[in-house]
Amino acid sequence: MMKVALTEWQESATCCWCEKERECVSTTFSDGFLKEALMCWKCLQTAFKVRSRQQTDKGQPEKPATSN
Known part of the structure; x- marks a missing residue:
């Protein structure tokens, strides 16, 4: 299970x-995706969704190729 430390x-x-000047928190993902990275709340949500999808995709078997 992935954990995020703020x-x-x-x-x-x-x-x-997003490289914009905003209110930010220092963020570290337990899987090493980001370490002590300053992120705004909006981008933190986006990063969490992206990383969660990547981990979910890794756990699923690849779909076999189909011929038409």
Whole structure:
């Protein structure tokens, strides 16, 4: 199971994802995806969704190729 640690809040910092000046938190994903990365709340949600989908996709077997 993936865990995300939020350790430090910054009233104004540059988000590593969208590169905009916003309220950010220091974010570390337990699987190593990001480590101590400053992210705004919106981008944190997006990053979590992206990483969750990647882990779900890895667990599913590949679909066999079909010929037409």
